[in-house]
Amino acid sequence: MVGGLAALVGITAFQLRSENRMMYCLAAAAGLWALHFLLLGAVTAALMNAITLVRNLLAVRGNMRSLGYVFITAYLISGGLTWESAWDVLPTIAVCSGSSAVFLLSGLWRRGGLLLGGLLWLVFNIHAGSIPGIVVMAAESISNTVFIIRALRLRAKGSRPSASDQ
Numbered sequence: 001m002v003g004g005l006a007a008l009v010g011i012t013a014f015q016l017r018s019e020n021r022m023m024y025c026l027a028a029a030a031g032l033w034a035l036h037f038l039l040l041g042a043v044t045a046a047l048m049n050a051i052t053l054v055r056n057l058l059a060v061r062g063n064m065r066s067l068g069y070v071f072i073t074a075y076l077i078s079g080g081l082t083w084e085s086a087w088d089v090l091p092t093i094a095v096c097s098g099s100s101a102v103f104l105l106s107g108l109w110r111r112g113g114l115l116l117g118g119l120l121w122l123v124f125n126i127h128a129g130s131i132p133g134i135v136v137m138a139a140e141s142i143s144n145t146v147f148i149i150r151a152l153r154l155r156a157k158g159s160r161p162s163a164s165d166q
Contacts (some may be wrong), residue, residue: 002039003132006032010136020060027056033133042128044088047078048095055099068103072096087127094120108151115144 006029013025034049055071079092094117101113118141125133 002032003036003130006036007132007136023056023060027053030056036130036132037128040128040130042091042124042130043084044079044082045091045124045128047082048075048091051075051078052095052098059102065103068099071099071103075099087124090120090124090127094118094124108148111144111148111151115141115148118144 009025009032010029013022013029016022016025030049030053034046034053037043037045037049051071051074055067058067075092075095079088082088097113097117097120101110101117105113118137122134122137122141125137
């Protein structure tokens with residue numbers, strides 16, 4: 001139930017017009033995902049989401065490049081400290097990829113970083129048995145893949161996607 005609520009809050013976040021409200025809602029979703037994974041016994045995934053909660057709250061203050069490096073470092077240290085099996089590498093790399101995409105990349109590179117992170121979370125969710133996580137990450141991965149394919153087709157035709165599409 002907690003995972004389902006996390007999925008609902010996360011989906012709702014992307015429907016909000018205000019970017020600040022979206023980030024607050026995504027922070028709430030990250031907190032719920034942290035609790036969800038803690039209940040599943042996936043400590044590393046829970047910690048990664050707890051850090052993401054803080055990351056999303058701080059992202060409201062602005063897209064500071066230095067924050068990307070701070071959060072990637074925090075994720076790597078946390079992943080190392082909570083390491084239980086090779087499976088714990090997946091959420092660690094996923095959140096590092098997502099933070100790189102959010103703070104350090106733009107355009108299709110950003111989408112690619114988000115896609116990589118989503119695919120890694122998808123595989124981890126399958127392993128952890130998180131049905132809401134599987135559904136949300138599959139939908140996110142499909143959405144990012146479709147976006148990237150459309151943008152590449154536009155480029156091949158000589159058109160460039162608008163700035164909001166990048």
